[in-house]
Amino acid sequence: MKVVAVTACPTGIAHTYMAQEAIEKECKKRGYEVQVETQGSMGIENELEQETIDEADVLILAVAIDVEDGERFEEKIDAGKSLSVEPGEIIKYPEKYLDQAEKL
Helix, strand or coil: CEEEEEEECCCCCHHHHHHHHHHHHHHHHHCCEEEEEEEECCEEECCCCHHHHHHCCEEEEEECCCCCCHHHHHHHHHCCCEEEECHHHHHHCHHHHHHHHHCC
């Protein structure tokens, strides 16, 4: 399974990167391909290319703020292939949310 994700929190420091780490660890444990874009205090890092987004099976939005350049993700959202979750939740329960993502 190919997973793309965006993580972002209001201050753009701790939760942004903790959520990234939680998603990456859980995906690697499951043998999934994963790419995570962070939108933190440093701006957009590891920016997802449109082709990468289009090829992904699922999009995880672990965000507590509006996503920059959000139109890139509209197709996945409209197709019901996205999961939105608070960053703090995915940090605590990555297994739960990856299980939900598998069912999309």
